[in-house]
Amino acid sequence: MDCKFEVQGLKRILGESLLFSDINFTLSGSERLFVTGPSGVGKTLFLRLLACLDEAQGGELRLNGKTPSDYGFPAWRALVTYVPQSRVNFKGTPAEFYFQAQQFASQKGRPRGDLPTLINDLGLEHVVLNQAWTELSGGQAQRVAIAIAVALRPAVLLLDEPTSACDQVSVRRVEKVLQDSGCTLIWISHDPEQPSRLGGKVLELPGGTLTDIAPALLAEAGGGSATSSSERLEARLPVSAAVPAGL
Numbered sequence: 001m002d003c004k005f006e007v008q009g010l011k012r013i014l015g016e017s018l019l020f021s022d023i024n025f026t027l028s029g030s031e032r033l034f035v036t037g038p039s040g041v042g043k044t045l046f047l048r049l050l051a052c053l054d055e056a057q058g059g060e061l062r063l064n065g066k067t068p069s070d071y072g073f074p075a076w077r078a079l080v081t082y083v084p085q086s087r088v089n090f091k092g093t094p095a096e097f098y099f100q101a102q103q104f105a106s107q108k109g110r111p112r113g114d115l116p117t118l119i120n121d122l123g124l125e126h127v128v129l130n131q132a133w134t135e136l137s138g139g140q141a142q143r144v145a146i147a148i149a150v151a152l153r154p155a156v157l158l159l160d161e162p163t164s165a166c167d168q169v170s171v172r173r174v175e176k177v178l179q180d181s182g183c184t185l186i187w188i189s190h191d192p193e194q195p196s197r198l199g200g201k202v203l204e205l206p207g208g209t210l211t212d213i214a215p216a217l218l219a220e221a222g223g224g225s226a227t228s229s230s231e232r233l234e235a236r237l238p239v240s241a242a243v244p245a246g247l
């Protein structure tokens with residue numbers, strides 16, 4: 001997907017504490033940014049700012065030159081979609097959720113991916129789409145939420161530890177599906193090998209230092225150049241692209 005995502009001077013204050021400030025980066029196309037840092041430093045809150053689920057205390061976001069206000073928040077969330085880490089505690093089935101998500105005005109007329117193929121690629125049986133979310137294992141629910149998020153074709157996917165509940169085989173499947181999605185990926189990871197395996201930029205919080213990592217996996221597969229530098233309701237939703245306008 002052809003897009004340019006710009007973050008300038010982002011700042012988050014929580015109570016009386018400054019979590020981070022002056023965070024700056026620009027990502028284009030299918031570039032990846034891994035967000036790292038100690039537990040509790042503010043990585044999840046950082047992704048929530050990018051999705052406009054919380055308010056920043058400073059800074060600016062732009063997608064293809066336009067701000068969230070220019071798009072309107074529901075349209076922004078359809079384009080810049082957050083996939084939470086926490087276990088989905090959502091009524092109904094993934095198929096029902098996917099259907100409902102597509103009914104939002106902000107989703108109407110947008111392109112779609114092939115959900116059954118994505119489910120397959122993630123090593124799941126199609127039957128999971130019609131099982132209650134609450135009956136899925138943590139690893140199944142995590143992969144189904146990722147499949148739905150990719151199928152909704154955002155420009156930017158915000159992933160909160162997307163492989164935390166996966167076994168090693170599933171980790172590789174998730175990584176492949178996300179790499180192939182064409183989305184700009186902003187990805188919280190506690191696995192230091194993940195950025196090295198996939199390549200991309202690494203943003204270390206709270207300081208905001210940016211580092212480039214060469215993509216070892218792509219180099220091994222011969223599939224790319226490794227020579228360059230290297231509240232609320234929505235909190236329970238499996239994909240923030242379907243957050244109603246009022247939230």
Ligand SMILES: Nc1ncnc2c1ncn2[C@@H]1O[C@H](COP(=O)(O)OP(=O)(O)OP(=O)(O)O)[C@@H](O)[C@H]1O
Nearest residue numbers: 014019037038039040041042043044045046188231
């Ligand atoms: N809704 C909230 N209200 C008050 N404090 C919060 C809220 N959400 C998070 N915090 C606090 O903000 C800080 C950052 O939380 P956050 O979840 O962003 O950390 P994190 O870096 O993602 O942690 P982890 O790696 O453990 O998931 C923590 O001190 C946390 O307790």
